[in-house]
Amino acid sequence: MKRTTLAIALAVLAWTAWDTGADPIRLGRGIPWLLDFVRRMLPPDLRVLPAALVGALKTVEIALLGTAMAAALALPLGFLSARNVASPAVFHPARVALNFFRSIDTLVYALVFVAAVGLGPFPGVLAVVAYTTTSLAKLYSEAIEGIDRGPVDAITATGATRLQILRYGVLPQVLPLFLSYVLYRLETNIRAATILGFVGAGGIGFYLQTYLRMIDYRAASTVLLVTVVMVMVVDAVSSRLRARLI
């Protein structure tokens, strides 16, 4: 039984290798071109540094604003899709809707919003909001489902209303987790936002794509370096904040 499973898995992988044209020899032949590419990127052209920094700032803004709006919008959705808070009539459809919209990536949302509202950072913000809202709502609802029932019972026993029970029995237990998830999403959104510019949704990706198209690899490498530093700085700040929350 186990041997057949392994055989089937290997067969599937072999077929995918054939179908995608995966070929180590072809990769080997490409290596000189890769080296040539890297050589042409060096040294970075620092004259485009101001433009790259402006792009990086835009990217951070897109991620920050989009994540913050999503963090708030996801709150009601998170409660509505938590099994132990919402009634089955509510949370089943809410779950299905979340899973549906969550399976669409930020970049796809960006294409849609660029078509709807035009080029620039704004469709980028909308794309981040669209994806992050559903992914945070899912994380929120799982946190809510994992709470300790005890404080909820205790608050219920005081004669509190449903909203008061949520505010005093549930929220204090999940809020640190929520904030930690929001920071985590901010980190991934910074990365997602770097390529939003490729489809015209603003930020540093726009500069990267432009310089690559102009075959100005030394300018492109400056943009790449700025991107790496930006992501590392945001990751460091965010993970330090998250460590404090738990």
Next chain:
Amino acid sequence: MIEVAGLRVVLPPAVVAVDGVDLTVGAGEFVVILGRSGAGKTTFLRALNRLVEPTAGVVRIAGRPLTGADATTLRTLRRQVGMVFQQFNLVRRASVVDNVLAGRLGWAPTLPTLLGRFAADDRRIALDCLAQVGLAELAGRRADTLSGGEQQRVAIARALAQAPSVILADEPTASLDPALTSSIMDLLKRINTQRGLTLVVSQHQLETALAYATRIVGFRRGRVVFDGPPARLTPPAAAAIYAEDPGP
């Protein structure tokens, strides 16, 4: 103060936890519900404020039916019934005084409390109650930094803060060091005698029940098998409460 008639609670899937209980508790009594674990004590107490929904029967608090009451009536009745739990059930990350303030939720208007606002009177009551359990100086500490005995005192202060006429305490000392049992039971007894509150406390320890109760109600397999003052709880009567269940 509490009238229970024909109370039956079936827990899913099909466990008969409380099996036809009739009981009237008068104002100012200190009733200990005595029984082995699994005898239905916890379910019985939780049915008294409808944390568990009774399957059949009637519960009245101060003459008003709790069973079948609408949401608003249920809340005003719950307000009169403080509850203390085996696991304390504090919000661990919140401060001690905020935990006690939660006892005021049934009285405070919803909207301001959702924003975390309480009236000055509510805060004064909370600090008063904290002082009564001897923890005034710990008001600002996070609840989970306190010892188990201290956490249970905070939970009692929270119950007091709702200005109840009854306090239900579900095995309040079972998660504590045996040495702390008497300090918590003494505190509950003081609340009973000094404030005239009615107490219904579940216990599995016979000695503790005998030392504090004005009345003992023995539970076995969801039914009342003894009801009377501690003096009447003879060794055979106690043995009947604690008897091993017959095999299936």
